[in-house]
Amino acid sequence: MKMDRRSFLSFVIGGAAGTALSPLPWKLTDDLAIWSQNWPWTPVPERGEVSFVKTTCMLCPGGCGVTVRKVGDRAVKIEGTKGHPVNDGGICILGLSGLQLLYGPARVPSPLRRAGERGQNRWEKLSWDEALSLVAERLAGLREKKLPHTVACISGTDTGTVPRLMERFLAAYGSPNFIRTPSMRDSYEMTLHLMQGVQASAGFDVEHADFILSFGSGILEGWGSPVRMFRAHSKWKETGVKVVQIEPRLSNTAAKSDKWIPVNPGSEGILALGLARVIVEESLYRKAFIDTYTSGLEAWTREVLGRWTPENVEQATGVDKSTLVALARSFAGARRPLAICGRGRGDTPGSIGEFMAVHALNALVGNINRKGGVWAVPDPDYIQWPEVETDAVAAAGLQQGRIDGAGSKKYIHARHLLHRLPEIVDASDPSVVQALFVLEANPYYTLPDRDLLKKAWKKIPFIVSFSSFMDETARNADLILPNPMYLERYEDVPYARGFNKPLIGLAKPVTAPQFNTLPTGDVLIRLARALGDPVAGAFPWENYEQCLSETLQDMWEPLQETGYQVASDFEPGSGSGAFDTASGKFEFNPEKAREAAAHVSVQARGEAPGYPLILIPSDSMRRATGYIGDPPFVVKTVPETVLKGNDLLVEINPETAKALGLSEGKRAVLKTPKGQARVRVHLFHGVAPGVVAMPTGLGHQAYDAYLAGKGVNFNDLIAAVEDGASGLNAAWGIRAKLSRA
Amino acid sequence: MKHEQAKKYGMVIDLDKCTGCGACMVACMAENNIPFKKDETNKLDSITWMRVYQLTNGKPFPNTDICYIPRPCMHCEGDHGHSPCVSVCPATATDYSLKTGIVSQIYTRCFGCRYCMAACPYHARYFNWWDPVWPDGMEKYLNPDVSPRMRGVVEKCSFCFHRYQLAMNKAFLEGRRELEEAQYQTACAQACPAGAIVFGDLNNTKHRVHRIVQPDPAHGGRPKNPKAFRLLERLGTNPKVYYLSSREWVRRLADHYLPNETPGKGH
Numbered sequence A: 001m002k003m004d005r006r007s008f009l010s011f012v013i014g015g016a017a018g019t020a021l022s023p024l025p026w027k028l029t030d031d032l033a034i035w036s037q038n039w040p041w042t043p044v045p046e047r048g049e050v051s052f053v054k055t056t057c058m059l060c061p062g063g064c065g066v067t068v069r070k071v072g073d074r075a076v077k078i079e080g081t082k083g084h085p086v087n088d089g090g091i092c093i094l095g096l097s098g099l100q101l102l103y104g105p106a107r108v109p110s111p112l113r114r115a116g117e118r119g120q121n122r123w124e125k126l127s128w129d130e131a132l133s134l135v136a137e138r139l140a141g142l143r144e145k146k147l148p149h150t151v152a153c154i155s156g157t158d159t160g161t162v163p164r165l166m167e168r169f170l171a172a173y174g175s176p177n178f179i180r181t182p183s184m185r186d187s188y189e190m191t192l193h194l195m196q197g198v199q200a201s202a203g204f205d206v207e208h209a210d211f212i213l214s215f216g217s218g219i220l221e222g223w224g225s226p227v228r229m230f231r232a233h234s235k236w237k238e239t240g241v242k243v244v245q246i247e248p249r250l251s252n253t254a255a256k257s258d259k260w261i262p263v264n265p266g267s268e269g270i271l272a273l274g275l276a277r278v279i280v281e282e283s284l285y286r287k288a289f290i291d292t293y294t295s296g297l298e299a300w301t302r303e304v305l306g307r308w309t310p311e312n313v314e315q316a317t318g319v320d321k322s323t324l325v326a327l328a329r330s331f332a333g334a335r336r337p338l339a340i341c342g343r344g345r346g347d348t349p350g351s352i353g354e355f356m357a358v359h360a361l362n363a364l365v366g367n368i369n370r371k372g373g374v375w376a377v378p379d380p381d382y383i384q385w386p387e388v389e390t391d392a393v394a395a396a397g398l399q400q401g402r403i404d405g406a407g408s409k410k411y412i413h414a415r416h417l418l419h420r421l422p423e424i425v426d427a428s429d430p431s432v433v434q435a436l437f438v439l440e441a442n443p444y445y446t447l448p449d450r451d452l453l454k455k456a457w458k459k460i461p462f463i464v465s466f467s468s469f470m471d472e473t474a475r476n477a478d479l480i481l482p483n484p485m486y487l488e489r490y491e492d493v494p495y496a497r498g499f500n501k502p503l504i505g506l507a508k509p510v511t512a513p514q515f516n517t518l519p520t521g522d523v524l525i526r527l528a529r530a531l532g533d534p535v536a537g538a539f540p541w542e543n544y545e546q547c548l549s550e551t552l553q554d555m556w557e558p559l560q561e562t563g564y565q566v567a568s569d570f571e572p573g574s575g576s577g578a579f580d581t582a583s584g585k586f587e588f589n590p591e592k593a594r595e596a597a598a599h600v601s602v603q604a605r606g607e608a609p610g611y612p613l614i615l616i617p618s619d620s621m622r623r624a625t626g627y628i629g630d631p632p633f634v635v636k637t638v639p640e641t642v643l644k645g646n647d648l649l650v651e652i653n654p655e656t657a658k659a660l661g662l663s664e665g666k667r668a669v670l671k672t673p674k675g676q677a678r679v680r681v682h683l684f685h686g687v688a689p690g691v692v693a694m695p696t697g698l699g700h701q702a703y704d705a706y707l708a709g710k711g712v713n714f715n716d717l718i719a720a721v722e723d724g725a726s727g728l729n730a731a732w733g734i735r736a737k738l739s740r741a
Numbered sequence B: 001m002k003h004e005q006a007k008k009y010g011m012v013i014d015l016d017k018c019t020g021c022g023a024c025m026v027a028c029m030a031e032n033n034i035p036f037k038k039d040e041t042n043k044l045d046s047i048t049w050m051r052v053y054q055l056t057n058g059k060p061f062p063n064t065d066i067c068y069i070p071r072p073c074m075h076c077e078g079d080h081g082h083s084p085c086v087s088v089c090p091a092t093a094t095d096y097s098l099k100t101g102i103v104s105q106i107y108t109r110c111f112g113c114r115y116c117m118a119a120c121p122y123h124a125r126y127f128n129w130w131d132p133v134w135p136d137g138m139e140k141y142l143n144p145d146v147s148p149r150m151r152g153v154v155e156k157c158s159f160c161f162h163r164y165q166l167a168m169n170k171a172f173l174e175g176r177r178e179l180e181e182a183q184y185q186t187a188c189a190q191a192c193p194a195g196a197i198v199f200g201d202l203n204n205t206k207h208r209v210h211r212i213v214q215p216d217p218a219h220g221g222r223p224k225n226p227k228a229f230r231l232l233e234r235l236g237t238n239p240k241v242y243y244l245s246s247r248e249w250v251r252r253l254a255d256h257y258l259p260n261e262t263p264g265k266g267h
């Protein structure tokens, strides 16, 4: 609820005038008191013994430790685990609502086979044996036709035993098409690969940085590991750490920062280069670090920074020269300054040039693999399974190269390019994907350009979802093989986004499975067995739990106890050993990515006259945007400036509203080159004139009646913009038109 | 009055730290068996004991600023326990405890006249227009320490009073008479990922709330810390929820200061 001066005053007026009148006469007092005690249909929660179970939240990539309070065998409350290295007792709004998902109406009750048309939501229950033999038959058929490479899997993550078993399954079967869903993880990985020559995740030592320069990162909107970022933010407030937020809209992060620098949407990378140029020109960089550990600064300055004079930067970004110079000086003058990027929660990868430019700022101030800086965190190595042995069919399938093109000549540095899949599938006949598995992901909701996606979807003959929930993807699948939820199953969680130390969390069963589910790990082991060798040979385990415990070895027992294991004394590679590039140093201008380094921004789709405005997304902790949709409690917290009934409100500046003849709450049609939607407008001074900010995370068609049908899905209105140098999706917005409805 | 032994539970919320994430709202809903409906966008009938409001300074781009302000029940002490809501209840369904400073709500006594709602200047009270309904199976997560409410009664934030009772029982069994600060915490304070909510006994010099706020007993608990303030201080409701903010426009808005007045001075 927006509380301006007037509604705030109504606090008082309400009290004075008396807004509520008594509907009943006095003398009924006693009778009513007794009467109201006898409502048989108000549930009386059962009592029982209280216990606590420590586990790991899997509702986002945050990796928080959570403790579940149980009464008897019921789970009644989820709280943060005290002492956990990521969240130390804190918990986010989504994590708190996990029990609404566990016991909620969006669960898939048993294996289901589509009964009507796809998406009609008509299902037929079947047994696990039937369901598994259906899949096994399909897969055997495709292998017989020598088409194993037409099987693909879309997965929310690629770390941990379950995604790795899936990848292994595909490899043994003969498909290289294990595709992770896109996020800034892709661009940060690629940045570390290109500039430092390592395969690692980016970790940020946010607790020890003393100046935060954020290029649109939603520190308070869910970027990184949300609870950890909140805690760091509070610490910054206590210790006086400055935060500068560069972003076109006054997000919560911007509002809480010490300085908000509104920038023209999409020009953040240019600003980073502009800052770098000032730092180089004024020799504000850390000379010792630059001389010893980096290479290519001169060439980069000449080739890339050259054109970004403060004047040119001002023109492109809208940030005036003096602000730019002052910012460069205060950033470089801090002891441990940290620059971060990835817009909002980091759901879209972004342009690789932009990431490299921001990362270069950290290098200029020597803040790589140092206290308070960006750390290269190696992927955990506890999964040591024997090599997969392939037969001729599998080997031929693996030879085919990936459908999404990742790793091919054109996209040599990319590992996953899911956004390319719809176009490729749509253009192929028969479809290059003959069977699609979807694991802990909801691409039918999260992928941009929905019209194209829907067309491609129709071409894929067989789609299997492993979801615990009736999400959009599950609803549009042919078969659902429901995984138990994270509160009902074992799984290792070796990743906490942006955390700077290697960490393994363990999710473990808090309650007995509520439905007829089977862990996906077990599904894969059984499918492998059904397919026979060589696939079966790659899966020597009795069941998933055995696989997990043997894989974790000595860690299995302690993990059950504490719920996590952290390498607390981890030191990122220091000195020259840390850089595995051609020069053995940090490279500002890597030979193999010269073009990438120079191209720091992409254009939004659409042309100005027809689409005079710019549409950008706006993220919030109160709206989940990933595989999980908002549970009822979280939907309840969405303010009426975002959702009114089922109508979504988009934010526009009062000036824009005036020009369009719109006022608060008025209905409008929002049109982009990719789609259109009926919305209402909310007038907000915190968005620049000419910009439309659209809340993300709404417009679901599936899950439950508390979420479905509310608002509009931002992904329906946007399309990917391929970053030429990397192939990653770099779309940060799209041109749009808003007109009165 | 034996004010020395009496506890006075209260809260101080740091608005510089509060991120507006809403976790406190949900922690409260989960702890206190608060129901939900298919459409919760009419905020007048949406029950949220803890509600996070957004304030704005109203300035045009790019000088705009916003701030979030979480609003539980203020557990107003009023004038010696005469909280605005308590004074008007004809059924004695709501009461100010001089032992804890907590304003209670006894659902079985409440007959829904809603006088208290009209009297509360903070809109902290909610009326149950409908019986609560949980989707099939979801009632499994209900907390047995808090009874679900029925249609026709008013409800509000209780400072998680059941947690106080549980902590006291435990202390009694263990032969302790006093509660440590950590032994009784509200669900919102415990959950807040930003650590923005500090809860404790305002009378206890060891508790952080006391040390932060420095309440002045001679003036109804008015904060001596100049950075701390209460909502609508000048009404004399003497709330036990305090706020901190480094932004002057926020402090001003909190008490409807006129443009030429300076918050923290006078009255």
Ligand code: SF4
Pocket: A057, A058, A059, A060, A061, A062, A063, A064, A087, A091, A092, A093, A094, A095, A096, A225, A226, A227
């Ligand atoms: S931040 Fe992510 S991992 Fe942590 S509690 Fe919230 S949803 Fe779970």
Ligand code: SF4
Pocket: B013, B017, B018, B019, B020, B021, B022, B023, B024, B025, B052, B068, B070, B191, B192, B193, B194, B195, B196, B197
């Ligand atoms: S949980 Fe904390 S940070 Fe989030 S809205 Fe509530 S008080 Fe603010």
Ligand code: SF4
Pocket: B072, B073, B074, B075, B076, B083, B084, B085, B086, B103, B119, B120, B121, B122, B123, B124, B125, B156, B237
């Ligand atoms: S905030 Fe409202 S409900 Fe709470 S004690 Fe004060 S007057 Fe009563």
